[in-house]
Amino acid sequence: DAKTTQPTSMDCAEGRAANLPCNHSTISGNEYVYWYRQIHSQGPQYIIHGLKNNETNEMASLIITEDRKSSTLILPHATLRDTAVYYCIVRGAGGTSYGKLTFGQGTILTVHP
Amino acid sequence: EAGVAQSPRYKIIEKRQSVAFWCNPISGHATLYWYQQILGQGPKLLIQFQNNGVVDDSQLPKDRFSAERLKGVDSTLKIQPAKLEDSAVYLCASSLGPGTADYGYTFGSGTRLTVV
Numbered sequence: 001d002a003k004t005t006q007p008t009s010m011d012c013a014e015g016r017a018a019n020l021p022c023n024h025s026t027i028s029g030n031e032y033v034y035w036y037r038q039i040h041s042q043g044p045q046y047i048i049h050g051l052k053n054n055e056t057n058e059m060a061s062l063i064i065t066e067d068r069k070s071s072t073l074i075l076p077h078a079t080l081r082d083t084a085v086y087y088c089i090v091r092g093a094g095g096t097s098y099g100k101l102t103f104g105q106g107t108i109l110t111v112h113p
Numbered sequence: 114e115a116g117v118a119q120s121p122r123y124k125i126i127e128k129r130q131s132v133a134f135w136c137n138p139i140s141g142h143a144t145l146y147w148y149q150q151i152l153g154q155g156p157k158l159l160i161q162f163q164n165n166g167v168v169d170d171s172q173l174p175k176d177r178f179s180a181e182r183l184k185g186v187d188s189t190l191k192i193q194p195a196k197l198e199d200s201a202v203y204l205c206a207s208s209l210g211p212g213t214a215d216y217g218y219t220f221g222s223g224t225r226l227t228v229v
Contacts, residue, residue, distance in 0.1 A: 049217065
């Protein structure tokens with residue numbers, strides 16, 4: 001599986017946009033980028049995923065670079081409830097890795113009042 | 114849509130005892146996963162089922178861990194005997210399965226196991 005690199009922690013002011021970067025330089029052409037978050041004492045929650053094009057849903061936007069080697073998750077107006085660990089994951093595309101989500105350490109996002 | 118149900122929510126046992134966790138996935142989800150999450154780390158996949166068959170159990174410590182998914186619906190994960198290092202949150206997740214367009218996992222809230 002392609003590995004991802006994320007900053008260990010980030011801070012953001014409430015109401016401002018939170019931009020969480022992720023590097024996945026070894027991603028292959030048919031592997032998707034997924035973002036999940038985990039709020040304390042809960043299971044991970046799906047946020048968004050994409051292959052090549054930028055994606056947007058009610059929770060966030062995902063910007064994937066043209067070479068697909070990095071991406072950015074954008075929370076447009078962060079709230080205190082967005083404080084969580086954010087995981088960037090490259091989903092396995094073949095063999096025994098097909099469909100699997102392998103989690104790394106993630107980024108601890110803290111939203112301040 | 115009902116989520117992934119797990120029980121119990123918390124469990125405290127002594128080392129060398131046995132314990133079992135239960136998971137009921139979202140109706141119609143063919144694929145079921147068990148993850149182990151040690152404090153401060155990301156979840157680690159233990160086993161993956163497709164319907165009632167095991168797809169991947171390469172990370173499951175088979176000398177003490179076992180899992181089954183009878184009839185392709187509910188699943189149980191068992192530890193026997195437990196060690197101190199098994200203290201973790203055990204997460205169950207389900208998905209429609211490979212090949213579906215929106216291939217995301219839905220996770221349960223997990224079972225927090227403390228081995229003393």
